[in-house]
Amino acid sequence: MDFKGWWYDEAKRRCEPLTVRDEHTRYVLELRRMKDARSETVRRVFERLFVRCGLPQMIRSDNGSPFAATSALLGLSRLSAWWVVLGIDLERSRPGHPQDNGAHERLHRDISLELEGVSGTHAQGALDLWREQFNHERPHEALGMRTPGELYMPATRQYRARPKPWNTLPWAAAR
DSSP, X not given: OEEOOOEEOTTSOEEOEEEEEOTTTOOEEEEEEOSOOOHHXXXXXXXXXXXXXXXXXXXXXXXXXXXXXXXXXXXXXXXXXXXXXXXXXXXXXXXXXXXXXXXXXXXXHHHHHHXXXXXXXXXXXXXXXXXXXXXXXXXXXXXXXXXXXXXXXXXXXXXXXXXXXXXXXXXXXXX
């Protein structure tokens, strides 16, 4: 996941979408225009996403806010600490190395080429339509010319709004 770099829409409003993609199938789970990048705002998006798609084993992000907090213990932000409590492993790219997440950066390039400056991209509906076409109409060479939607399967772990107590998680119980 990452925030795609921002652009101004035709009404001169800033558009900086949050992008979330399945690493294996390239399926774009979320392409959401955010009003801000605060932890609480992003968490609400992930709560809906986890209800719809289940809990992933791992989340890869960069070291930026709200995904990480460089001055906090273990670099955990409120958002990433919540993921850890949910039993999600964290993987972060090296600071200043976007190539560590090259496929996601390529997704951002496609979004830039196809959505920036296009009339109507101010509406979430335009982002939803692009995501639907990307997932179900565009075959990918790396996927044997199949679409991401042909391969994607939701996670089997279900999201619970109230996670298990931290001391019952496998990594804490081994202490």
